[in-house]
Amino acid sequence: xxxxxxxxxxxxxxxxxxxxxxxxxxxxxxxxxxxxxxxxxxxxxxxxxxxxxxxxxxxxxxxxxxxxxxxxxxxxxxxxxxxxxxxxxxxxxxxxxxxxxxxxxxxxxxxxxxxxxxxxxxxxxxxxxxxxxxxxxxxxxxxxxxxxxxxxxxxxxxxxxxxxxxxxxxxxxxxxxxxxxxxxxxxxxxxxxxxxxxxxxxxxxxxxxxxxxxxxxxxxxxxxxxxxxxxxxxxxxxxxxxxxxxxxxxxxxxxxxxxxxxxxxxxxxxxxxxxxxxxxxxxxxxxxxxxxxxxxxxxxxxxxxxxxxxxxxxxxxxxxxxxxxxxxxxxxxxxxxxxxxxxxxxxxxxxxxxxxxxxxxxxxxxxxxxxxxxxx
Numbered sequence: 001x002x003x004x005x006x007x008x009x010x011x012x013x014x015x016x017x018x019x020x021x022x023x024x025x026x027x028x029x030x031x032x033x034x035x036x037x038x039x040x041x042x043x044x045x046x047x048x049x050x051x052x053x054x055x056x057x058x059x060x061x062x063x064x065x066x067x068x069x070x071x072x073x074x075x076x077x078x079x080x081x082x083x084x085x086x087x088x089x090x091x092x093x094x095x096x097x098x099x100x101x102x103x104x105x106x107x108x109x110x111x112x113x114x115x116x117x118x119x120x121x122x123x124x125x126x127x128x129x130x131x132x133x134x135x136x137x138x139x140x141x142x143x144x145x146x147x148x149x150x151x152x153x154x155x156x157x158x159x160x161x162x163x164x165x166x167x168x169x170x171x172x173x174x175x176x177x178x179x180x181x182x183x184x185x186x187x188x189x190x191x192x193x194x195x196x197x198x199x200x201x202x203x204x205x206x207x208x209x210x211x212x213x214x215x216x217x218x219x220x221x222x223x224x225x226x227x228x229x230x231x232x233x234x235x236x237x238x239x240x241x242x243x244x245x246x247x248x249x250x251x252x253x254x255x256x257x258x259x260x261x262x263x264x265x266x267x268x269x270x271x272x273x274x275x276x277x278x279x280x281x282x283x284x285x286x287x288x289x290x291x292x293x294x295x296x297x298x299x300x301x302x303x304x305x306x307x308x309x310x311x312x313x314x315x316x317x318x319x320x321x322x323x324x325x326x327x328x329x330x331x332x333x334x335x336x337x338x339x340x341x342x343x344x345x346x347x348x349x350x351x352x353x354x355x356x357x358x359x360x361x362x363x364x365x366x367x368x369x370x371x372x373x374x375x376x
Contacts, residue, residue: 001310001313001314001315002313002314002315002353002358002361002364002365003315003353003355004315004316004317004351004353005179005180005353005354005355006355006357006358007179007184007186007355008184008252008355008356008357009244010244010245010247010248010252011244012244012247012248013240013241013244013245015244016032016240016241016243016244017237017240017241019032019240020032020236020237020239020240021237023236025236026235026236026237027233027235027236028051028233028234028235028236028239029213029216029233029236030236030239031236032236032239032240032242032243033051033233033234033236033239035239035243036049036051036190036239036242036243036246037049037050037051039246040175040190040192040246043158043165043249044165044167044168044173044192045164045165045168046167046168046173046192046193046194046199047168047193047194047195047196047197047198047199048192048193048195048196048198048199048200048202048203049190049191049192049193049199050190050191050193050199050202050203050206050232051188051189051190051233051234051238051239051242052188052189052190052191052206052232052233052234053187053188053189053232053233053234053238054083054176054178054187054188054189055083055152055154055174055175055176055177055178055189055190056083056086056087056189057189057232058174058175058189058190058191058232059083059084059087059150059152059174060087060090060230060232061172061191061202061205061206061232062087062150062172062174062191063087063088063090063091063093064091064205064228064229065171065172065193065198065201065202065205066091066121066122066148066150068088068091068092068093068121068122069091069092069093070091070092070093071092071093071094071119072091072092072093072094072119072120072121073093073094073095073096073117073119073120073121074088074093074094074095074096074120074121074122074123074124074150075096075098075112075115075116075120075122075123075124075336076088076095076096076097076098076107076123076124076125076126076152077097077098077099077100077106077107077125077126077342078097078098078099078100078322078323078324078325078329078335078339078342079100079105079126079128079320079322079323079342079345079346080126080128080152080320080323081154081320082323082326082328083152084124084126084152084323085323085329085332085333086328088122088124089328089332089333093121094119094332094333094334095323095329095332095333095334096115096117096120096333096334096335096336097323097324097329097333097334097335097336097337097339097342098111098112098115098335098336098337099111099337099338099339099340099341099342100128100341100342100345101341102341102345103280103282104128104131104132104133104280104281104282105128105129105345105349106125106126106127106128106131106132106133106134107125107126107133107138108337108341109133109134109137109138109141111336111337112138112141113141113145114336114337115336115337116141116145116147120145120147121147121148122147122148122149122150123138123141123142123147123148123149123150123170124149124150124151124152125138125149125150125151125152125170126152126154127151127152127153127155127156127159127166128155129155129279129287129290129291129293130155130156130157130158130159130166130182130287130288130289130290130291131156131159131279131281131282131285131287132156132159132160132161132166132285132287133161135161135162135164135169135170136162138170139169139170142170148170148171148172149169149170149171149172150170150171150172150173150174151166151167151168151169151170151172151173151174151192152173152174153166153167153173153174153175153192154174154175154176154178154181154189155176155181155288155290155291156175156287156288156290157175157181157182157183157249157288158182158183158249158250158253158288159285159286159287159288159290160285160286161284161285162284162285167192168192168194169194170194171193171194171195171198172191172192172193172194172198173191173192173194174189174190174191174192175189175190175192176188176189177189177190177242177245181290182252182253182256182288182289182290183242183245183246183249183252184241184242184245185234185238185239185241185242185245186238186241187234187238188234188238188242191206201227204226204227204229205227205228205229205230205232206229206232206233207229207231207233208225208229208230208231209225209226209227209228209229209230210223210224210225210226210229211223211224211226252356253288253289255356255359256288256289256290256354256356257288257289258359259289259292259354259356259358259359259362260287260289260292260354262359262362262366263292263352263354263362263366264278264279264292266366266369267294270370270373274297275296275297275373276294276295276296276297276373277294277295278294278295279292279293289354290354291351291352291354292351292352292354293319293349293350293351293352294349294350294352295345295348295349296348296349296350297348298347298348299347299348301348302318302347302348302349302350304372304375305350305369305372305373306318306350308368308371308372308375309368309369309372312368312371312372313364313368314353314364314365314368314369315353316350316351316352316353317350317351318346318349318350318351319346319349319351320346321346322339322342322343322346324339324342325343352365352369353365
């Protein structure tokens with residue numbers, strides 16, 4: 001079976017882990033963590049970057065930074081991973097869902113303003129498949145209503161919108177280094193703060209609400225509990241693994257883009273024949289080839305396609321079940337628009353294998369897909 005995903009190793013991970021072991025610093029914020037912070041701040045232009053043990057943790061830190069109170073509202077798409085909503089629900093806030101665009105599958109910025117109410121505090125966007133949302137329009141709405149913007153950029157490291165790295169256009173951004181992402185550390189993530197001043201409070205929240213980091217820098221003579229927070233730091237072993245990955249980030253991205261381009265060229269004929277729709281990437285943004293998906297005509301077509309691919313030794317998968325129709329979504333959230341695009345996309349989207357190394361198998365994958373599409 002050709003798997004849907006296979007974690008890529010650069011070959012330097014174990015050497016870095018051995019160095020972390022030799023350094024004798026295995027808890028968070030050691031030398032490898034600092035290297036990752038410096039790289040992220042340089043590449044994303046963030047005022048402050050802080051590693052976390054997951055993208056979920058980074059989103060939860062953002063929710064704490066927003067000072068959400070029970071009953072406050074955050075506007076976001078329903079076509080996303082559960083963490084996007086649960087991070088805010090944990091603070092007692094109400095996630096308010098609006099529909100997505102048919103082209104990029106991102107939040108439909110044209111629906112945001114109508115969803116704003118007296119308790120709205122923030123907008124959380126999700127850059128689906130590493131393709132940017134319409135950030136200029138979203139930031140204009142946020143500025144006009146005095147709202148904060150959080151970017152769930154879990155899939156979007158190395159992607160840009162009009163030349164600006166994703167994750168630092170809004171107030172806060174969250175990255176993922178889960179093994180299913182482009183740049184990985186097994187489990188892992190990072191919080192990006194656009195402004196350095198906000199990053200100072202984020203550092204405290206990340207350290208259980210203490211000013212421990214300032215103590216170790218000699219800025220205070222003792223550390224104490226100064227804010228609410230939790231333990232969001234990853235260990236140094238995780239940071240050492242991630243260091244090997246970011247050292248090869250450009251090469252990884254380049255190889256993934258080459259795979260994405262091959263898929264896109266192959267799928268053109270099927271799109272022309274009306275069998276599927278290809279991903280759409282607007283010309284004013286760059287993507288990182290996080291995934292290549294196909295939009296098939298119906299749920300029945302997708303079910304048959306996935307089964308036909310499996311029979312030929314290729315694993316393909318669907319993606320999110322909309323949060324607005326999930327049990328927790330019904331209990332803790334509400335919708336503020338018709339969700340027909342979200343429902344339709346969820347039924348029809350299928351993801352193709354895309355990982356560094358699958359290049360050697362692409363002819364087999366595409367031949368299997370040709371046969372499966374002809375059958376469906």
